[in-house]
Ligand SMILES: *[C@@H]1O[C@H](CO)[C@@H](O)[C@H](O)[C@H]1NC(C)=O
Ligand SMILES: *[C@@H]1O[C@H](CO)[C@@H](O)[C@H](O)[C@H]1NC(C)=O
Ligand SMILES: *[C@@H]1O[C@H](CO)[C@@H](O)[C@H](O)[C@H]1NC(C)=O
């Protein structure tokens with residue numbers, strides 16, 4: 418919906434956010450055009466990548482329009498006051514001009530900063546004026562010392578990221594005069610998503626020989642499972658990705674099978690243990706052979722009248738000591754981390770004689786994989802149930818959470834839709850994989866050793882050498898993106914888990930889902946480069962997907 422600036426009649430104002438996409442092509446997102454304010458454009462509140470320090474706005478007016486420009490920042494410890502290269506008050510230029518907004522982090526603390534840019538416009542000195550609010554958020558990180566390549570990184574990241582991208586939010590309480598409710602959202606956004614490996618991936622071709630190794634080349638049932646497989650053309654000659662200052666060099670970690678005893682596992686969580694009386698169990702949300710997830714109520718420690726909803730993970734009577742130990746250990750994967758797209762454990766209950774319980778904050782739409790499958794079911798009757806843009810937005814959130822983990826040098830090792838949760842505002846959070854083996858047994862396989870692993874989500878080096886890094890998490894992110902686009906299908910469903918490594922080595926990957934745009938598939942495909950160094954970094958994925966998200970918005 419957009420509102421006409423009725424009183425502006427002959428005034429033509431254009432305020433547009435100027436983009437330069439990586440391909441070098443320019444694009445613009447219009448906020449105000451021919452007196453029409455695009456509330457749709459203003460409603461974006463997307464993330465400014467942490468490397469991006471400048472936003473460029475283009476504007477001009479046909480007749481005299483005065484402006485006042487001001488900023489609010491919610492955290493001055495993390496970010497300096499934004500700087501502009503025009504005066505804070507004056508006349509909107511009559512010729513097309515550009516102004517620049519600088520958003521610099523102080524590097525003192527880690528924090529997500531909300532930035533509000535407020536532009537007040539007055540026409541012909543009348544008392545009527547219009548307030549436009551542009552909202553941004555940016556992750557600011559504490560400066561890491563080391564990184565001897567930082568000089569290089571800074572230069573490269575500037576060329577890649579500098580000229581910015583999108584998005585502010587609602588400007589409510591805006592117009593007194595807002596007259597007509599017109600609905601022509603005027604956008605002329607032509608955004609080319611210059612996805613990192615687009616070129617090399619374009620040459621993906623269908624290879625028929627694979628039908629020999631997959632028993633059911635079921636093109637006859639395309640709607641249920643994806644059964645064609647693609648072979649990526651010589652993954653090794655793909656263009657290397659320019660490294661960004663995203664995070665320090667990858668830490669490679671071997672899977673640690675060191676056995677922990679139940680007593681040790683309990684000792685580790687003692688400090689977050691609470692009394693059983695504070696928890697009330699309600700419905701069972703998910704149930705496996707030995708594990709269960711409940712919707713629970715957690716009573717506040719000090720004020721018994723205050724309650725919080727929670728997920729409660731617990732085990733049934735028949736659970737073995739090993740299974741209980743695993744639940745406790747795996748629940749601690751994200752412990753102590755704070756990010757809006759992560760859902761770490763908050764408490765445990767390990768009283769004698771009770772089955773141990775793990776408590777996490779509640780997200781009312783529950784498990785993401787189950788949610789996607791639900792969407793798939795309703796999609797038949799209601800194609801509008803969930804839009805591609807919503808799905809991309811979920812992917813961005815997952816990439817943001819993972820980017821944070823990568824910076825903290827935390828390797829998730831089991832990123833998948835089943836290990837994410839969602840709420841009714843479509844906020845997505847990544848969580849640990851405790852009980853996932855039990856709740857989603859089809860997604861884990863045992864390859865001869867005693868370990869049950871998420872084979873279809875694993876990078877080749879993890880499968881073969883048991884090596885895990887942020888780059889192998891990127892691989893799993895690619896598969897998760899594929900799960901989003903297929904509304905929760907199982908990847909590589911026709912491939913024998915024992916064949917997976919050979920299959921990947923030969924260059925085969927999951928096929929492009931039906932209705933998945935090429936640009937998006939290219940993003941997935943570059944996550945599956947054989948060489949971990951060639952895979953994009955999470956920060957780059959956030960950037961790419963954010964641009965793609967904005968481009969999708971432009972066609973709505
Ligand atoms: C814009 O107008 C609003 C409402 O009068 C006022 O509160 C705000 O301070 C103004 N902003 C700037 C940047 O002048
Ligand atoms: C502000 O900076 C931008 C980009 O750096 C430049 O194009 C523009 O001319 C500058 N504007 C003024 C008024 O200096
Ligand atoms: C980075 O850029 C600065 C000037 O902008 C230059 O002096 C420096 O040599 C560059 N560093 C590298 C590693 O290219």
Ligand SMILES: *[C@@H]1O[C@H](CO)[C@@H](O)[C@H](O)[C@H]1NC(C)=O
Nearest residue numbers: 423424543544545593594595
């Ligand atoms: C402000 O807008 C109102 C509503 O459109 C209009 O009636 C009024 O004359 C305007 N005031 C001025 C000073 O232009």
